[in-house]
Amino acid sequence: xxxxxxxxxxxxxxxxxxxxxxxxxxxxxxxxxxxxxxxxxxxxxxxxxxxxxxxxxxxxxxxxxxxxxxxxxxxxxxxxxxxxxxxxxxxxxxxxxxxxxxxxxxxxxxxxxxxxxxxxxxxxxxxxxxxxxxxxxxxxxxxxxxxxxxxxxxxxxxxxxxxxxxxxxxxxxxxxxxxxxxxxxxxxxxxxxxxxxxxxxxxxxxxxxxxxxxxxxxxxxxxxxxxxxxxxxxxxxxxxxxxxxxxxxxxxxxxxxxxxxxxxxxxxxxxxxxxxxxxxxxxxxxxxxxxxxxxxxxxxxxxxxxxxxxxxxxxxxxxxxxxxxxxxxxxxxxxxxxxxxxxxxxxxxxxxxxxxxxxxxxxxxxxxxxxxxxxxxxxxxxxxxxxxxxxxxxxxxxxxxxxxxxxxxxxxxxxxxxxxxxxxxxxxxxxxxxxxxxxxxxxxxxxxxxxxxxxxxxxxxxxxxxxxxxxxxxxxxxxxxxxxxxxxxxxxxxxxxxxxxxxxxxxxxxxxxxxxxxxxxxxxxxxx
Amino acid sequence: xxxxxxxxxxxxxxxxxxxxxxxxxxxxxxxxxxxxxxxxxxxxxxxxxxxxxxxxxxxxxxxxxxxxxxxxxxxxxxxxxxxxxxxxxxxxxxxxxxxxxxxxxxxxxxxx
Numbered sequence: 001x002x003x004x005x006x007x008x009x010x011x012x013x014x015x016x017x018x019x020x021x022x023x024x025x026x027x028x029x030x031x032x033x034x035x036x037x038x039x040x041x042x043x044x045x046x047x048x049x050x051x052x053x054x055x056x057x058x059x060x061x062x063x064x065x066x067x068x069x070x071x072x073x074x075x076x077x078x079x080x081x082x083x084x085x086x087x088x089x090x091x092x093x094x095x096x097x098x099x100x101x102x103x104x105x106x107x108x109x110x111x112x113x114x115x116x117x118x119x120x121x122x123x124x125x126x127x128x129x130x131x132x133x134x135x136x137x138x139x140x141x142x143x144x145x146x147x148x149x150x151x152x153x154x155x156x157x158x159x160x161x162x163x164x165x166x167x168x169x170x171x172x173x174x175x176x177x178x179x180x181x182x183x184x185x186x187x188x189x190x191x192x193x194x195x196x197x198x199x200x201x202x203x204x205x206x207x208x209x210x211x212x213x214x215x216x217x218x219x220x221x222x223x224x225x226x227x228x229x230x231x232x233x234x235x236x237x238x239x240x241x242x243x244x245x246x247x248x249x250x251x252x253x254x255x256x257x258x259x260x261x262x263x264x265x266x267x268x269x270x271x272x273x274x275x276x277x278x279x280x281x282x283x284x285x286x287x288x289x290x291x292x293x294x295x296x297x298x299x300x301x302x303x304x305x306x307x308x309x310x311x312x313x314x315x316x317x318x319x320x321x322x323x324x325x326x327x328x329x330x331x332x333x334x335x336x337x338x339x340x341x342x343x344x345x346x347x348x349x350x351x352x353x354x355x356x357x358x359x360x361x362x363x364x365x366x367x368x369x370x371x372x373x374x375x376x377x378x379x380x381x382x383x384x385x386x387x388x389x390x391x392x393x394x395x396x397x398x399x400x401x402x403x404x405x406x407x408x409x410x411x412x413x414x415x416x417x418x419x420x421x422x423x424x425x426x427x428x429x430x431x432x433x434x435x436x437x438x439x440x441x442x443x444x445x446x447x448x449x450x451x452x453x454x455x456x457x458x459x460x461x462x463x464x465x466x467x468x469x470x471x472x473x474x475x476x477x478x479x480x481x482x483x484x485x486x487x488x489x490x491x492x493x494x495x496x497x498x499x500x501x502x503x504x505x506x507x508x509x510x511x512x513x514x515x516x517x518x519x520x521x522x523x524x525x526x527x528x
Numbered sequence: 529x530x531x532x533x534x535x536x537x538x539x540x541x542x543x544x545x546x547x548x549x550x551x552x553x554x555x556x557x558x559x560x561x562x563x564x565x566x567x568x569x570x571x572x573x574x575x576x577x578x579x580x581x582x583x584x585x586x587x588x589x590x591x592x593x594x595x596x597x598x599x600x601x602x603x604x605x606x607x608x609x610x611x612x613x614x615x616x617x618x619x620x621x622x623x624x625x626x627x628x629x630x631x632x633x634x635x636x637x638x639x640x
Contacts, residue, residue, distance in 0.1 A: 121601050128608050132615050139619070144626055148639045151619045155558060158612055159549055162565045165605065166542060169569060172598070173576045505636045506558065510549045 002054035002067040004039060005077055006113040008032060009084075013105035020098040029101060030092070033085035040078035047074045048458065053118070066179065068118035075316065075456050076115040076246055079323050083239050084108045087231045090331055090434040100140065100229070107133050107235070114243050120168040120178045123247075124161065127209075131157040134240065137232045138222055146227030153222040156509050160208040160215075163517070167201030171254075174198070184254050192257050192528040199255045200521040204513060206251055207520075209244030212264075212301060213271040214512045216294045217504040220278070224290040226343070230334025233286060237293045238327035242319055245300055249316075252304075261305040263523050268305060269395040271298030276402030280409065281496035284343045285333045289326065292369075292406050296322050299384070299399050308387025313459050318380035320456070321368060321445055325377065328365035328438035332358050335435070336413070339425040345410065350418035355425050357432050359414050361439035366407045368442035370479075371400055373472045376445025379453075382463060382471050397478060404482035405490065534575035541568035554630045555623070559616050566609045573598040573605075 012032040016025050046052055047069055054067040069077070087104070110130040117123050131154060139150030172178055174194060175186035187195065204215075211219035222228075223236040252261075275295025282288045300322070303315030335358050336351055337343045352359035364375070371377040381400065385393055445452060453461050490496065504512075545568055548561030577598040585596040620630070627635050 121604075125604065125608060128612060132612060135615070135619070142622075145639050147619065147623050147626065148635055151555075151616075151623055154612075154616060154619065155562065158562055158616070159546070159565070162542075162562065162569060165566075166569050166572065169572050172573075176595075178597075178601075503636070503640070506632050507550055507553075510546070514546060514550060 002052060002069055002116055003056065005036065005116060006067075006109045008036060009105040009109035009112065013102045013109070016105070017098050017102040025098075026088070026092055026101075029105070030085070030088050033081065033088050036081040037078070037085050040074065040081045043069060043074045043077060044455070047071055065122050066118045067116045068181070069116055071457055072246070072249065072316070073115050075320065076242065077112055079242070079320060080108060080111050080115065080239060083235060083323060083327055086327065086331075086434045086437060087235060089430050091231055092430040093428045096229075103133055103137055103140075104231070107137065107240075111239065111243060115246060118180050120171065120180060120183070122178075124165050124168065127164070127243075128158070128161050130240075130243075131161065134222070134232075134236065138225055138228050138236075140229065140232070141227040143227040146225045149221040149225040149228075152506055152509075153218055155506060156208070156218045156513075159510055159513065160205040163201045163513075164205035167198045167205070170198035170201070180250060180254055184256060187255065188257060195255060195258055196521065196524045196528055199258050199260070199524055200517055202251055202255075203260070203520060204517045206244060206247045207267070207516065208513065209241075210248055210301060211241055211244065211271075211294050211297055212267050213274045213294075213298070215509070215516055216271065216275070216297075217509050217512075219294060220287055220290040223293065224284065224287040226284075226286070230331060233290075233334075234327050234330035237290060237330055238323045241293060241297065242323060245297070245304075245319055248301065249304065258524060258528060260520075260524060260527055261307065263520070263527075265302055265305040265392070268298045268300070268302030269392070269399070271295070272302065272395070272399035273298070273402065276399065276406055277496075277499055279406045280402070280490065281500040283345050285337060285345055285348070285410070285413075286330075286343060288345065288406060288410055289329050289333060292403065293322075293326055295399060295402060295406075296326070296369075299396065302392070302396065302399075303384035303387075306384070306387040306392065309459075310383045310461055311387030313453060313457055313461055314380045314383025314386070316457065317449075317453055318377070318384065321376040321380050321442070324438055324441050324445065325365040325368040328361050328435055328442065329369070331431075331435050331438070332362045332365070335425075335427060335431065336362075340422070345413050348413040349416035350422070351414045353424075354418050354422060355427060358427065358435060361435040362414060363411070364439035364442045366411055368446070370404050370407050371475055373468075373475065374443070374446045376442050376449065378468075378471065378475070379446055379449030379463065382468055383461060385471065386467065397474065400475075401478045401482055401485075404479055405486055408482055408486045409490075534578070535572060538568045538572035538575060541565075541571065544568075553632060555620050555632060555635075556617075556630055558632070559613060559620065562616070563609065563613055566605070570602045570606060573602050 012029055016029060052069045056065045110126050113126045114123060135150045135154035138153055139146045171183055174190055175183045177183050208215040223233050272295050275291055275298055279288050279291035282291060300315050300318050303311045336348060340348050368375040368377045371381045385396060388396060450463055453459060542565055545561050545564035549558055552558050552561055577595045583593045585593040624630050627638050629635060
C-alpha cells in the first residue's frame, strides 16, 4: 500500500510527458494530487494501529528493502501531498510545457520515497537522484545566474552525499544491515567509540541538507536564484529542506547512544541568529525569504535538541507551520514580483491596494511566522519554549526578535501608495485559491493548535492559559523592540551592508564542510 | 593486501579526494575529485566483504561465500555515480560556453 506514494506521482509524471494534453493533462495531475492527499489522510488513521511495513520485492524483514510508515513519516507525506497539490493549483493556468510538470512530479515521488523508505542505501539513491532533479529545476530557464546556482547546488550536495554513503558503509560493516530499525538495535550493543567516525560522516551530510550553520550557503542560492520558477523556490524552501530535518530526526535516533544534542542545540541557535542577520541585509524578496528559512531551520533544530517531549512536538509542529507560511510567502512573492516587475523590496509599495487577496495571504503568513497570538507559529513556539532553560529561552527570543525585524522590513511593501500607473492586477482564481488556502491554514493552525497536534502526532499537549498569556506579553514587547530597532538603528546600519558582501563559493563551502566535519568529529570524541 | 589495509587506504583516498575538491580551482578538476571520493567509498565497501580464501557468491553450491550485498550495492552506487558525473559534466559544459572559463572564481565574479 505504501508503494502507492512514491509511484503514483511518477506514473502521473510519465503520463503527462507522453500525453501532453493542455488543460486535460493538468486536470488529471490535480486529480492525482487529490488522490494523494486523500491517501495520506487515510495513512494517518492507519498508522494509529502501529507502524505500516511494506516490503518491496516480497523479501521478509531486514533482508529486503522495506517502506515503513510511522506517525512522523505520515505527517511528512501528508505535507508533501498537500504542498504539491497547492503548487499544481498555482501553476494551472501557466503554460509551462510538459518537461516542467514531468520533473515536478518526479520530485514529489522521490520526496515521498525519502520519507517512507526504511533502508539507508535506498535513501542514498533517492537523495542523489532528487539532487539531480532539483538542480535541473533550478536551472530550468538557463540564464547565467541560475546555471551557476544549479551547478553549485548539484556539486555541493554530491560531495555531502559521498560523506553520507561513507558513513552508512561503516554502519553496515558494524551491524551487517542497512535497515534503520535493525541497525538501531544492533548499534546499541556496540562500543560507542567505534561509532564516532560514522556519526560524524553522516551528520555532516545531514547538517548540510538541513542548511544549518556553517553549511547553509548553498540554500539561498538554490531557493533565491532569480531565474527559477516560483513553484520551484516554494517547494525547495517549504518542503525539500524538511527532508534534511526528517533525516536529522531519524539519524539521531539511529545513533541513539551518542548524545550530541548539546552540540546541535548550539549549532541550531547560531543558525537562527546568522540566518536572520543575512535576511535583514538583503533587499531581494526571494533572498529575504530564503535566508529566513535558514533562521527557522535553526529554531527547529534547537527545539529538537532540547531534552523535553513538548519541545520535540513543538518543533515538528513548527516544521508543518513553517511549510505552510513559507509556501504562502513564496507563492505570493512570485505574484508580487511579476506584478511590479522588480524583486527589490524598497521599490514595491501598496500591495494591498493592487492585489488585496494576495496582500491578505501575505499578512496572515507574516502573522504566523512571527508568532503572533492566535496564529500557528505562536503555538509551536510556545511548546518549544516550554522545554527551554533560561539561556535557551533568551536565545530563542532573540531569534524571534530577528524574525520580527525581518518581517517588519518585509511588510512595508504591503502598505503605502503604489506608483502612478500601477493599477489593480488581475490574478486568476486558481492562484488566489492556492495562496488563500495556505493563509487561512496559518490562522486555523493557531486556533485549533491543540486539536491538530492531537490529530497529527497522537499526543495530548495542552496550552496553559497563563503561560500563553506570558508568551503573548513577550511577543508584544519584542514586537515593540523590533519596531524601534528597525526605525532607529537598522535603516542606517553599516554592519548589514558588510554582511551582504560576504559571498561564499564552491571551494569555501567545501572547506567549511571539512572544518565542520573535523569539529564534529572532535566533539563526538569528547562526548563518547 | 589484507582487508584492513584496504579500509585504511580507502579512508585516505576519500580525504585525498576531498582535499582535491577543496583546492582545485577548475570545475572539471572538482568533478574528478568527487569521482575519486566515490571510488574510495566503493573500495571501502568492497574491502570489508573480502576475506582470504572466501568464495565468490556464484552458483548453487553456496558454502563459505562472501557477503554479496556490498557488491550489489556498489554496482548501484557506481551507476548512480556515473549518471551524476554525466549531469555534472553536462552542466559544466553549458556553464563554460556561457562564461568562457572553467575557473570557479571567475564564474562567480561574472554572476555578480
